[in-house]
Amino acid sequence: xxxxxxxxxxxxxxxxxxxxxCTYQTSGFNGLFWYQQHAGEAPTFLSYxxxxxxxxxxxxxxxxxxxxxxxxxxxxxxxxxxxxxxxxACMDSNYQLIWGAGTKLIIKP
Amino acid sequence: xxxxxxHPSRVICKSxxxxxxxxxSLDFQATTMFWYRQFPKKSLMLMATSNEGSKATxxxxxxxxxxLINHASLTLSTLTVTSAHPExxxxxxxxxxxxxxxxxxxxxxxxLTVT
Numbered sequence: 001x002x003x004x005x006x007x008x009x010x011x012x013x014x015x016x017x018x019x020x021x022c023t024y025q026t027s028g029f030n031g032l033f034w035y036q037q038h039a040g041e042a043p044t045f046l047s048y049x050x051x052x053x054x055x056x057x058x059x060x061x062x063x064x065x066x067x068x069x070x071x072x073x074x075x076x077x078x079x080x081x082x083x084x085x086x087x088x089a090c091m092d093s094n095y096q097l098i099w100g101a102g103t104k105l106i107i108k109p
Numbered sequence: 110x111x112x113x114x115x116h117p118s119r120v121i122c123k124s125x126x127x128x129x130x131x132x133x134s135l136d137f138q139a140t141t142m143f144w145y146r147q148f149p150k151k152s153l154m155l156m157a158t159s160n161e162g163s164k165a166t167x168x169x170x171x172x173x174x175x176x177l178i179n180h181a182s183l184t185l186s187t188l189t190v191t192s193a194h195p196e197x198x199x200x201x202x203x204x205x206x207x208x209x210x211x212x213x214x215x216x217x218x219x220x221l222t223v224t
Contacts, residue, residue: 031211042202042215043153087152091211101152
């Protein structure tokens with residue numbers, strides 16, 4: 001079956017770095033997405049990886065290893081506004097998104 | 110990025126009534142639109158996928174006669190919750206995808222409360 005795993009909750013300190021991991025098993029693979037979702041709001045796009053390697057975009061970076069079925073989202077210089085849920089999603093062979101349950105990130109001062 | 114609007118953002122209705130939620134792609138043509146439901150502290154649950162001009166494809170366990178989806182144009186899809194019950198109360202989110210882009214652009218969501 002198809003499965004996306006990511007930690008339920010993580011806590012980090014303002015100004016620090018945090019890495020959110022995601023492992024996946026899907027029927028085919030057409031890329032992996034990371035979305036940020038604040039409470040009561042819709043998800044917003046952060047990154048898309050389809051090739052192995054690291055994609056850097058400002059304070060956020062996303063890494064993919066297709067052979068390992070593994071990705072991570074790296075957040076640097078954490079700010080209080082980064083407190084949110086981070087959703088990992090894979091696009092399968094039918095170009096359908098398979099969603100993880102999300103990781104709630106709590107930032108402490 | 111592309112913009113998707115959703116209306117209404119919040120709606121409260123009485124049990125037994127029907128509610129229509131609109132999803133519009135404002136600056137691109139959405140060949141495919143997706144309807145999601147999200148319970149508190151849970152991930153997105155795909156309800157159905159709709160392609161313009163054809164019938165929606167519903168996920169297993171989603172009642173197509175209860176959740177009516179119409180994708181009449183390349184910029185508009187509607188979800189109608191018929192004979193709503195309190196257990197239908199949820200956050201409903203639509204997303205849209207164009208021809209050239211694999212990314213899904215999300216609407217802001219609709220909070221439905223059935224009393």
